[in-house]
Amino acid sequence: MxxxxxxxxxxxxxxxxxxxxxxxxxxxxxxxxxxxxxxxxxxxxxxxxxxxxxxxxxxxxxxxxxxxxxxxxxxxxxxxxxxxxxxxxxxxxxxxxxxxxxxxxxxxxxxxxxxxxxxxxxxxxxxxxxxxxxxxxxxxxxxxxxxxxxxxxxxxxxxxxxxxxxxxVWGPLVDPESPFFHLPPYVSAALRGDQPGSVYADDGFDCCxxxxxxxxxxxxxxxxxxxxxxxxxSSGRRATNREVAEALRAVLPDARLDLVPGRRDDAGDDPYLDITRLTEDTGFRPAFDLPAAVADYVAWRADHPR
CATH class of the missing domain: 3.40.50.720 (NAD(P)-binding Rossmann-like Domain)
Incomplete structure (x- = not known):
């Protein structure tokens, strides 16, 4: 056990x-x-x-x-x-x-x-x-x-x-207003019909x-x-705010999303985790890309508070 x-x-x-x-x-x-x-x-x-x-x-x-x-x-x-x-x-x-x-x-x-x-x-x-x-x-x-x-x-x-x-990490059971990761409150605002705060379209982040x-x-x-x-x-790839917005609009066409063009700053790339070691030793590959994750989470939240 x-x-x-x-x-x-x-x-x-x-x-x-x-x-x-x-x-x-x-x-x-x-x-x-x-x-x-x-x-x-x-x-x-x-x-x-x-x-x-x-x-x-x-x-x-x-x-x-x-x-x-x-x-x-x-x-x-x-x-x-x-x-x-x-x-x-x-x-x-x-x-x-x-x-x-x-x-x-x-x-x-x-x-x-x-x-x-x-x-x-x-x-x-x-x-x-x-x-x-x-x-x-x-x-x-x-x-x-x-x-x-x-x-x-x-x-x-x-x-x-x-x-x-x-x-x-985000998804079912996450704190919808998590202070540690901007994605859950961003999606939660869209689900409420509110306009999330402005984000830079090309800013990226680790996401699983x-x-x-x-x-x-x-x-x-x-x-x-x-x-x-x-x-x-993790997922082994960098996600961007633009990808999040596109995935949200696919399932919430009326979502009001304000994307600021470009990046907050140009100081290098955005950090994310390499999962080569995990994949080689276990065979793990993510089952959800970002659009599938957003669609699944929106469906989950229809019946659950978090």
């Missing part, structure tokens, strides 16, 4: 679905969220768990024979950074304790494309040395620390670490539809042999 912490969140839920689609038995944990997405109903076991509670975490083994862990649980930053870091670190260390105590095969943990900030090379590849750079958010700072903490904690244990450098991200992570768990400990998880 595969454990997915944070399994009712956007990325966790889509990972759980992909694992179930692959014939795996899945148990997901959630702390505050209780609503099970329709695509997971009767397909997974749900456990309420505060990952900072070590005894409760390790107690999962009394009810489930867990063979792999995907640790995606996380919290929103507190006003006090130390409070946030303490909670995130406790959850990570408890998950690592569980992985070692249960002798699971693989321990996958969420990192972020933000760890590459400061590298000028485009696209970002896993073999780039991570730079010392000022990071824009506490979450990225912690994700950057997660990587060495995980690999060192699992050295010599027989548990394979899988660092997931996850790109800009949530079902594809979940499937990629599931494949990194289910694939028999992985050659590396670190994988980029």
């Amino acid at each position: 595969i454990l997915v912490t944070g399994g009712l969140g956007m990325i966790g839920a889509h990972t759980a679905r992909a694992l179930a689609d692959g014939g795996q038995r899945v148990v997901v944990t959630s702390h505050r969220r209780t609503e099970v997405p329709s695509f997971l109903t009767d397909r997974v076991i749900v456990e309420t768990l505060d990952t900072t509670d070590r005894d409760a975490f390790l107690g999962l083994a009394e009810r489930h024979m867990i063979t792999d862990i995907v640790h995606l649980a996380g919290s929103a930053p507190d006003a006090d950074p130390v409070v946030f870091f303490r909670a995130e670190l406790a959850g990570l260390l408890n998950a690592l304790d569980a992985a070692r105590a249960w002798q699971v095969r693989r321990f996958a943990v969420a990192s972020s494309l933000g760890v590459y900030l400061g590298r000028p090379e485009i696209p970002w590849q896993e073999d780039l040395a991570l730079p010392s750079a000022e990071l824009p958010h506490l979450i990225i700072a912690f994700k950057k620390a997660v990587e060495p903490l995980t690999t060192h904690a699992l050295q010599g244990t027989g548990v394979q670490p899988v660092i997931l450098r996850i790109g800009s 539809y949530a079902p594809d991200a979940g499937r990629a992570i599931a494949m990194l768990i289910m694939t028999e042999t992985l050659r590396y400990d670190t994988y980029n998880v």
